[in-house]
Structure formats: structure tokens, C-alpha cells
Amino acid sequence: MLPKKQTGEQNMNGEQPTYHVPVLLTEAVDALNIHPNGIYVDCTFGGGGHSKEILSKLGDHGRLIVFDQDADAKKNLPADTRILFIPHNFRHLSKFLRLHNIHAVDGILADLGVSSHQFDEPTRGFSIRFDAPLDMRMDQSADLTASALIKKSSAEELQLIFQEYGEVSNAKTLSQLLANYSQHGTIKTIEEFKSIIAPVVKGNPKKYLAQVFQALRIAVNDEMGALKDLLHQSVDVMKPGARIAVITFHSIEDRIVKQFFKLGDVFNEDIDPVYGTKRSSPLHLIFKKPIEPGEDEVRRNPRSRSARLRVAEKNINEGK
Numbered sequence: 001m002l003p004k005k006q007t008g009e010q011n012m013n014g015e016q017p018t019y020h021v022p023v024l025l026t027e028a029v030d031a032l033n034i035h036p037n038g039i040y041v042d043c044t045f046g047g048g049g050h051s052k053e054i055l056s057k058l059g060d061h062g063r064l065i066v067f068d069q070d071a072d073a074k075k076n077l078p079a080d081t082r083i084l085f086i087p088h089n090f091r092h093l094s095k096f097l098r099l100h101n102i103h104a105v106d107g108i109l110a111d112l113g114v115s116s117h118q119f120d121e122p123t124r125g126f127s128i129r130f131d132a133p134l135d136m137r138m139d140q141s142a143d144l145t146a147s148a149l150i151k152k153s154s155a156e157e158l159q160l161i162f163q164e165y166g167e168v169s170n171a172k173t174l175s176q177l178l179a180n181y182s183q184h185g186t187i188k189t190i191e192e193f194k195s196i197i198a199p200v201v202k203g204n205p206k207k208y209l210a211q212v213f214q215a216l217r218i219a220v221n222d223e224m225g226a227l228k229d230l231l232h233q234s235v236d237v238m239k240p241g242a243r244i245a246v247i248t249f250h251s252i253e254d255r256i257v258k259q260f261f262k263l264g265d266v267f268n269e270d271i272d273p274v275y276g277t278k279r280s281s282p283l284h285l286i287f288k289k290p291i292e293p294g295e296d297e298v299r300r301n302p303r304s305r306s307a308r309l310r311v312a313e314k315n316i317n318e319g320k
């Protein structure tokens with residue numbers, strides 16, 4: 001017998017989940033156009049909200065492969081034989097599918113960024129609300145923490161991180177301050193970090209710190225690199241007619257996804273520099289414009305406010 005349908009906004013006991021409230025749940029899963037006997041990949045399992053919705057649309061012979069690089073996510077796995085959990089970075093998508101003898105899939109979902117659990121768990125070091133080690137690793141077995149990243153980076157490298165990923169207005173001043181500090185010390189905790197940068201905080205301190213923390217988190221987890229790796233491999237593992245749906249929370253991520261869906265690669269221009277011809281994509285868009293959460297969803301779940309969903313389908317005449 002199949003497990004009871006989960007809406008994703010409820011946990012197994014029908015209560016509101018504390019781990020993560022899924023964003024654009026119906027929109028993203030409906031857009032995948034699930035075939036009951038298909039094979040699907042949820043690259044970002046988290047609290048399992050999207051996965052549970054996918055499972056509810058799969059029949060007995062459907063399969064769902066889920067990735068999460070955070071071992072904490074494993075506790076959210078439903079007891080369902082159709083699901084396979086891969087506790088690794090989704091940037092190794094093709095390798096792990098091959099390892100499990102899966103050569104082509106019917107759909108891929110990625111709901112990027114961190115889960116509320118990671119953000120709300122004081123010891124993980126993602127939030128300015130708590131004092132904890134300056135960590136921010138989604139994969140707690142990885143070597144690079146935010147503390148180590150600051151210690152090893154030059155002022156120029158830090159400036160790029162704060163500018164690009166956090167749009168921090170005085171990124172140069174902040175980076176110089178951190179690089180100078182790193183010459184004699186290591187910033188180990190969030191409170192230490194906050195007090196060291198206090199003299200250069202500009203404007204609303206909460207907003208400023210949120211931008212700085214976002215930038216560090218994206219760099220520590222190489223979020224843009226992982227996304228590009230995933231996109232590059234996605235087309236090869238998709239069957240013709242398979243769909244890919246990506247939910248982003250940052251304008252750079254959204255631009256990467258938009259370009260990839262349009263051009264089939266993460267280039268900046270649509271002219272091939274070698275042949276001078278217009279690039280053609282193996283994908284076509286399902287929606288011209290990204291889907292954003294409605295007012296109601298943002299009211300219920302303020303963390304959804306910057307979400308954007310883009311969906312593409314692999315052309316039917318492409319191989320696999």
C-alpha cells in the first residue's frame with residue numbers, strides 16, 4: 001500500500017513542520033508533469049516537502065532519487081521503498097545516478113539555498129541571531145567553514161564575495177578590515193565577527209549583517225559552482241520530454257538558470273565564439289517568465305518572498 005498523501009505543509013503527524021516549509025510547492029511539482037511510473041530527482045530534499053508531493057503523484061513503480069548534502073535531512077525520509085536518499089552534493093548528479101544504475105530520468109527539481117532548519121539551528125552558524133562557531137557549512141563533513149574562508153582569503157577575494165553575493169555597499173572597506181585581522185588572528189565565532197566588523201557596518205545593521213552572512217554562506221558552500229555543475233549534467237541525464245524545475249532565491253542564481261535554459265550552457269552571450277553561430281538550446285521554456293509566490297504564500301511564509309521558479313523541458317529530438 002502507498003503511504004498516505006502528504007501535502008508537504010504537514011509532517012507525518014499532520015502538524016506544521018519545523019524543519020522547512022516548502023516554497024512554491026504545488027507550482028513546482030505540477031510543472032514537472034509527473035508520470036506515475038517515472039524516475040524523478042529531488043536535488044534538495046531538506047524537510048522533504050517537495051519530495052512528499054512528488055511521491056503522492058507516483059505510482060507503485062515510480063522512483064524518487066533525493067540528494068541532500070546535509071546529513072540532518074535524513075531524519076525526514078518517509079518510510080517508502082520508492083525513495084532513494086543520496087547524502088551528497090548534487091553537483092555529482094550523474095556520477096551517483098550511474099552508481100545506482102540509473103541512466104535517464106523523467107524530471108529534476110532543485111529548490112536552492114538553505115532550509116529553515118539550518119538557519120534556525122543556532123550551532124550551525126548561519127544566522128546573525130545566535131552566537132555560535134562561524135561555520136555555515138551545509139555539509140558538516142566539508143573542510144571549509146566561514147571562519148576558515150575568511151582566514152585564507154585575500155582582501156580582493158573577500159571583496160568580490162561581498163560585492164557579488166551580498167551586494168554589500170562598502171565591500172572593499174569590510175574586506176580590508178577582515179584581511180588585516182586575519183594577519184594575526186582567526187575569527188572563530190559569530191559574536192567575535194560582529195564585534196570586529198562593527199566599526200564598518202553601514203545603514204541598518206540587521207540588513208547589513210544579513211547581506212554579509214548571505215555572501216559568506218554562498219561562498220563557503222560554493223553554491224554557484226554547484227548549481228552550474230548540476231545544470232551542466234542535467235541535460236545528459238534527462239530523457240527527451242523530461243522537465244527540470246529550479247527554485248532560486250538570489251538574482252545571480254536566477255540569471256544562471258535563465259541563461260542555461262535559454263542557451264543550454266552558462267554563457268553570457270548567445271553567439272558561439274568559435275563558429276559565430278547562434279547557440280541552440282537542448283531545452284525549451286515551459287513558462288516565459290519565472291513564477292513567483294503569491295501574496296498569500298509570502299504572508300504565510302515570509303522566507304518565500306525572493307523565490308523564483310523556472311521550468312524547462314528537454315526537446316523531444318534530443319538524444320538519450
Ligand SMILES: C[S@@+](CC[C@H](N)C(=O)[O-])C[C@H]1O[C@@H](n2cnc3c(N)ncnc32)[C@H](O)[C@@H]1O
Nearest residue numbers: 022044046047048049050068069070089090111
Ligand atoms: C531550500 S532547502 C529544500 C527544502 C525542500 N524542498 C523541502 O521542501 O523541505 C535546500 C536543501 O538543499 C540542500 N542543499 C543545498 N545545496 C545543495 C547541494 N549543492 N547539494 C546537495 N544538497 C544541497 C540543503 O542542505 C537544504 O537541506
